[in-house]
Amino acid sequence: MQFMSRQKKLLPNSHTELYGQCLQFYGQPPLENIALSEFETFAVERLKLLKTVENLGVSYVKLSEQYTKKLDQESKNLNFPYRSGPSEIEKRRKDHISHFILRLAYCQTEDLRRWFIQQEVDLFRYRFSYLSSKQKLEFLHKNNLQYDAISVEEKKALQDKLVNSSYAVSGITVEDQDFYKVPFQDALDLVRTRKVYLKAGYVYIPHQDIVTIILNDFRTRLSKALALTARSLPAVHSDERLQPLLNHLSHAYVGQDYSIQKNVGKISLEQIDSLSGKSFPLCMRQLHQALRENHHLRHGGRMQYGLFLKGIGLSLEQALQFWRSEFIRGKVDADKFDKAYAYSIRHMFGKEGKRTDYTPYSCMKVILSNPPSQGDHHGCPFRHSDPELLKQKLQFYKVSPSGISQVGDITFSLNHPNQYFVESQKVLGGGKDIKREMDTPQRSQENSGRGSAAAREAAAAANASQHLAEMTEELDSFFQDA
Amino acid sequence: MPSSDYDPASLPDLLPLYYRRLFPFSQYYRWLNYGGVQKNYFQNREFSFTLKDDIYVRYQSFTTQNELEKEMQKMNPYKIDIGAIYSHRPNQHNTVKSGTFQALEKELVFDIDMTDYDDVRSCCSAADICCKCWTLMTIAIRILDRALREDFGFQHLLWVYSGRRGVHCWVCDEAARKLSVAARSAVAEYLSLIKGGEETVKKVVLTDPIHPFIRESLAVVERYFPRYALQEQDILGRKESVDKVLSLVPEDILFTLQQDFQNEKKPESRWKLVRDQATKKQATAKKGQYFEKEIMLQYCYPRLDVNVSKGVNHLLKSPFSVHPKTGRISVPINLKELDVFDPFALFEQTCKYSFISFHFFTDYKRTTLAKYVKYFDQFLDAMARSWKGELLRKSDLQKEF
Numbered sequence: 001m002q003f004m005s006r007q008k009k010l011l012p013n014s015h016t017e018l019y020g021q022c023l024q025f026y027g028q029p030p031l032e033n034i035a036l037s038e039f040e041t042f043a044v045e046r047l048k049l050l051k052t053v054e055n056l057g058v059s060y061v062k063l064s065e066q067y068t069k070k071l072d073q074e075s076k077n078l079n080f081p082y083r084s085g086p087s088e089i090e091k092r093r094k095d096h097i098s099h100f101i102l103r104l105a106y107c108q109t110e111d112l113r114r115w116f117i118q119q120e121v122d123l124f125r126y127r128f129s130y131l132s133s134k135q136k137l138e139f140l141h142k143n144n145l146q147y148d149a150i151s152v153e154e155k156k157a158l159q160d161k162l163v164n165s166s167y168a169v170s171g172i173t174v175e176d177q178d179f180y181k182v183p184f185q186d187a188l189d190l191v192r193t194r195k196v197y198l199k200a201g202y203v204y205i206p207h208q209d210i211v212t213i214i215l216n217d218f219r220t221r222l223s224k225a226l227a228l229t230a231r232s233l234p235a236v237h238s239d240e241r242l243q244p245l246l247n248h249l250s251h252a253y254v255g256q257d258y259s260i261q262k263n264v265g266k267i268s269l270e271q272i273d274s275l276s277g278k279s280f281p282l283c284m285r286q287l288h289q290a291l292r293e294n295h296h297l298r299h300g301g302r303m304q305y306g307l308f309l310k311g312i313g314l315s316l317e318q319a320l321q322f323w324r325s326e327f328i329r330g331k332v333d334a335d336k337f338d339k340a341y342a343y344s345i346r347h348m349f350g351k352e353g354k355r356t357d358y359t360p361y362s363c364m365k366v367i368l369s370n371p372p373s374q375g376d377h378h379g380c381p382f383r384h385s386d387p388e389l390l391k392q393k394l395q396f397y398k399v400s401p402s403g404i405s406q407v408g409d410i411t412f413s414l415n416h417p418n419q420y421f422v423e424s425q426k427v428l429g430g431g432k433d434i435k436r437e438m439d440t441p442q443r444s445q446e447n448s449g450r451g452s453a454a455a456r457e458a459a460a461a462a463n464a465s466q467h468l469a470e471m472t473e474e475l476d477s478f479f480q481d482a
Numbered sequence: 483m484p485s486s487d488y489d490p491a492s493l494p495d496l497l498p499l500y501y502r503r504l505f506p507f508s509q510y511y512r513w514l515n516y517g518g519v520q521k522n523y524f525q526n527r528e529f530s531f532t533l534k535d536d537i538y539v540r541y542q543s544f545t546t547q548n549e550l551e552k553e554m555q556k557m558n559p560y561k562i563d564i565g566a567i568y569s570h571r572p573n574q575h576n577t578v579k580s581g582t583f584q585a586l587e588k589e590l591v592f593d594i595d596m597t598d599y600d601d602v603r604s605c606c607s608a609a610d611i612c613c614k615c616w617t618l619m620t621i622a623i624r625i626l627d628r629a630l631r632e633d634f635g636f637q638h639l640l641w642v643y644s645g646r647r648g649v650h651c652w653v654c655d656e657a658a659r660k661l662s663v664a665a666r667s668a669v670a671e672y673l674s675l676i677k678g679g680e681e682t683v684k685k686v687v688l689t690d691p692i693h694p695f696i697r698e699s700l701a702v703v704e705r706y707f708p709r710y711a712l713q714e715q716d717i718l719g720r721k722e723s724v725d726k727v728l729s730l731v732p733e734d735i736l737f738t739l740q741q742d743f744q745n746e747k748k749p750e751s752r753w754k755l756v757r758d759q760a761t762k763k764q765a766t767a768k769k770g771q772y773f774e775k776e777i778m779l780q781y782c783y784p785r786l787d788v789n790v791s792k793g794v795n796h797l798l799k800s801p802f803s804v805h806p807k808t809g810r811i812s813v814p815i816n817l818k819e820l821d822v823f824d825p826f827a828l829f830e831q832t833c834k835y836s837f838i839s840f841h842f843f844t845d846y847k848r849t850t851l852a853k854y855v856k857y858f859d860q861f862l863d864a865m866a867r868s869w870k871g872e873l874l875r876k877s878d879l880q881k882e883f
Contacts, residue, residue, distance in 0.1 A: 161694045163691065164691040164692060164693060164694055164697075165691070165693055165694060166691070167690070167691060184634065184665075184668075185661070185662075185665050188664055188665055188668040189668075191668045191669070191672050192667070192668035192671045192672060193671075194672055194693050194695060194696075197694060198633045198634065198672070198695070199632070199633060199635075200632065200633075200634075200635035201633075201634050201635025201636075201657070202635070286681070290680070339536045340536075370789065371677065372678065372679030372680075372681075373598065373676065373677070373678070373679055373785065373787070374598045374599070374600070374601055374676070374678075374679060374680075374685075374785060375597065375598060375600065375679065375680065376679035376680065377679060377680055377681070378679075379679065381681065384678065384679065384681070384682070385678075385681040385682060386678070386681060386682050386683050386684065388683070389681050389682070389683065390681075
């Protein structure tokens with residue numbers, strides 16, 4: 001992929017050919033020369049677009065009305081294509097080029113790749129939803145996804161099962177549309193959410209739902225492409241015009257990850273109980289409480305809470321002491337702790353195994369990965385708890401009734417449990433204003449289709465921190481140099 | 483509970499006997515070699531051993547059955563885990579360039595652990611099990627076995643008693659062994675109906691339409707529910723349990739049921755009242771109308787740990803491994819005899835005979851463990867038919883050149 005080296009300059013009218021399709025798979029890299037300034041602008045704007053995709057995906061159900069409207073707006077503002085039409089050619093060119101530039105920036109680590117792929121897939125899904133049936137079919141063929149349609153007899157025999165497998169499939173759908181037999185490995189999203197009929201390893205998909213297959217395919221291709229891209233990186237990095245820009249781009253998404261420990265050892269273990277009441281976000285408070293009550297936490301909880309503690313400044317020695325003293329009060333004796341649990345704590349601090357210094361989980365990670373099951377206390381209470389229980393809990397923790405029911409007014413963008421801690425400490429230290437003017441994505445009041453109030457997390461957390469600050473009798477400042 | 487008969491301190495004496503006399507090495511090798519269809523499949527497989535004093539060693543691998551036997555008889559592991567097939571021999575992983583040593587394939591596995599049901603069983607908790615709550619395992623096996631076979635098309639499933647408080651399933655089909663992490667996770671989630679941790683009261687919510695998978699699973703649960711839940715666990719008998727069940731019904735029905743329960747004490751009749759209310763609601767409401775199904779599922783539906791199934795490199799306790807805390811052997815379960823499988827019987831016999839002399843040992847081989855090994859043989863025979871086909875296919879391809 002050497003599109004920055006000397007290549008034939010393409011004539012302008014071949015853009016019309018190249019960009020005749022409103023949506024593409026990014027199979028071929030762009031071959032033209034572009035100016036460095038355009039290179040930079042395109043990349044930054046696509047990154048903004050992808051960040052919007054990410055934020056909207058957490059606040060709204062994907063492809064819901066609010067989601068698409070907002071994404072339409074953003075695409076328009078940033079001059080990216082979002083509909084079919086001849087005027088879109090320049091935008092599609094930008095789309096094409098910017099995608100490939102970001103590949104360079106985001107191919108380097110597993111985390112970066114995962115993030116990039118996720119947003120690109122979501123963006124693709126959104127754009128695909130604007131295609132007509134005919135255009136969708138064209139995609140299938142372009143993709144060489146020649147799945148077999150089942151016979152009319154088989155359709156009839158399976159009618160009830162097909163109708164009952166998907167909310168979107170009615171008796172009429174079964175009569176009118178072709179159903180395709182697709183190996184389940186090619187339709188994992190549908191299988192995972194049980195939105196499709198599965199028999200003997202094949203899913204039965206109506207024509208209208210073929211999109212999921214395409215998304216899967218897109219994801220796989222992109223994943224492979226990124227792996228290939230990573231190999232040609234050294235050549236790209238040797239171009240000193242590009243290296244600083246690419247580094248900047250790949251760090252932009254991460255934000256603060258609280259991996260570099262500041263204030264190590266500034267917190268003493270005795271302070272943790274009171275800190276948990278004052279400055280821990282609800283998820284960590286819950287974990288702390290469960291730990292104190294049961295003298296134990298399961299693996300998911302140990303990871304989430306343990307890394308958080310590391311992020312707020314606990315040293316390895318402190319962490320070992322903390323966990324040990326608590327576990328010993330339970331069913332674990334000192335010996336067993338040293339053999340079974342100490343290892344994993346050292347692992348968290350990067351002292352064992354591959355020596356990766358694990359980073360504390362961001363809210364996104366807590367919400368989206370490893371949902372809690374029976375016996376677990378980890379996860380995000382705003383996502384994983386019963387609304388009633390959550391309400392009770394917030395009341396118990398003295399969040400005012402208006403704080404609990406309030407879902408709209410956000411003045412604080414919360415992305416990370418450790419961020420909550422730091423901000424809360426600042427508030428308690430009396431230094432900063434509680435209301436901060438930051439650009440915040442508007443969050444919706446309701447998330448239809450979601451069980452618990454996913455959108456309320458930041459609102460309530462922010463309100464909780466406000467009210468905790470108001471309720472505290474003393475303003476202890478824990479960090480004198482804050 | 484016969485746990486008092488077994489003394490973990492006797493393990494150092496029992497294990498050498500077990501590994502010399504009873505452990506079915508040739509069947510074990512036959513299994514993991516998978517017919518020799520793929521080169522180095524056995525040689526690149528990771529084993530891990532837990533030795534005396536909790537010493538844990540990973541990345542063990544062996545070139546032949548003989549080597550495996552010798553090593554196990556030398557080390558006498560307290561516990562054996564099986565991991566993935568890697569790109570290189572695990573015991574040489576340190577010599578491989580960083581990043582190239584990768585887990586490639588492994589059976590698709592499931593782990594059902596009785597502690598995950600603590601919120602819905604009243605007879606035991608934590609590591610204890612009894613014949614009452616063992617029914618939960620029976621239900622889990624029936625539901626998952628059906629789904630893995632009929633929905634996913636897998637054929638070679640090995641169900642194994644874990645030795646203490648649960649069961650494992652090893653899906654050994656070639657397609658299963660080659661599944662990606664994402665695919666494993668999708669399969670596990672398809673099979674998951676219970677959502678939520680300590681903080682969630684209502685862990686099952688059903689909406690229209692009810693997927694065929696859920697219907698099939700419900701059919702299994704309904705067969706066992708009256709005896710298991712209403713009688714043995716007595717969920718509608720004692721006040722606490724009743725309250726717990728009622729916390730799962732919609733608010734508008736709650737009061738009526740509480741009133742009705744004042745006059746009706748028999749659990750079966752109480753359950754009928756619940757069902758009747760549900761039927762009524764299903765005729766009219768669009769939401770929350772399936773609560774009687776949700777209750778049955780919450781009390782009986784299998785709870786699996788998705789994380790165990792997801793990872794290609796995840797290590798899981800090996801079949802025929804001894805459980806150091808109970809002295810029981812992880813034996814394969816013959817589904818044809820599922821309803822009479824008794825995890826406690828194993829235990830008694832394993833222990834009794836271990837203390838007796840050598841002669842009795844050879845007789846023993848003809849009895850208890852032998853039946854499980856025989857069943858394992860049948861399982862391997864069925865798989866072998868597919869290996870044969872593969873080998874023929876491969877040799878045909880080679881002949882063309």
